[in-house]
Amino acid sequence: MNDPSGAVIGLDFDGTLSPIVPDPAAARIHPAAPDILAQLSARMSAVVILTGRPPATVLELGPGLTDVPGLVILGHYGFERWENGRISAPPPPAGVPRAEAELPMLLDALGLTGVAVEDKGRAVAVHTRRSPDPDGAFEALRRPLAALAERNGLVVEPGRYVLELRPPGMDKGQALSLFLAERAARSVMFVGDDLGDLAAFDAVRASGLPGVTVCSGSAEVTELAERADIVVDGPDGVMALLKELTAEVRG
Known part of the structure; x- marks a missing residue:
């Protein structure tokens, strides 16, 4: 350099x-x-x-x-x-805690196990790495989380077995x-x-x-x-x- x-x-x-x-x-x-x-x-x-x-x-x-x-x-x-x-x-965005509050019901409705939710303050992350089927859980969550994010004025950032909902x-x-x-x-x-x-x-x-x-x-x-x-x-x-x-x- x-x-x-x-x-x-x-x-x-x-x-x-x-x-x-x-x-x-x-x-x-x-x-x-x-x-x-x-x-x-x-x-x-x-x-x-x-x-x-x-x-x-x-x-x-x-x-x-x-x-x-x-x-x-x-x-x-x-x-x-x-x-x-x-x-x-x-200031932190209001949409993040609202989306996080909806996540337990969403995960239950999808019948997903081993999926972890991480509160990141200004974002909330949904991890599928510890699920019995990490790839299947990841794909099953893509559309529902996109809809949840849109309702709360957020965007979804995909990563390595994680989908993160955060402000745009x-x-x-x-x-x-x-x-x-x-x-x-x-x-x-x-x-x-x-x-x-x-x-x-x-x-x-x-x-x-x-x-x-x-x-x-x-x-x-x-x-x-x-x-x-x-x-x-x-x-x-x-x-x-x-x-x-x-x-x-x-x-």
Whole structure:
């Protein structure tokens, strides 16, 4: 990287900095990540985590992230921002708790078992990974959840055995584009693993900046790998790539 001081490094959390696990609450950041991110942040324009999770949850699941100098966490696809120890966000949308209240009856009516509902504050996620038939449950939920989201002024974001109901008007692409403009970035790299990261890949290409897209690969999602400049093997591969980048910019 010829101009590290003008570079922005953007990263997803789940599946990128943290391995995917059956229970989202049990996820933990890769043990090498905080130190590597701290080294990168000292040499780059910015390191930013872009995630569907709330920033407070990312900090809870990522011990050591508060020690990364200058780190920014854009949670809820950019609706919430953590920086310098403070979280800023607009008021929570009313449609999310209304949709969440309807979910138990919907799941019961569909006869689905092993499906977990995750309250994310500004969003609600429905996970099918622990269902006896994860793919079947995922497909059975697509249309009913789309209708539920529409009734409550929300949109559905599909992911790796998860369907997330959240407010419209922001995605990882928009959030990344705004952040690049804010930092007057001169180059960008984004690392992700899931369908929600496609918008960030598009933002890298639309920025007109020298950019690299990286897929933290898995057998569950192939669309991202097909669009990526580089494919690595999960969070371990992400750490290896970032470590190489750290050595490069160190000189």
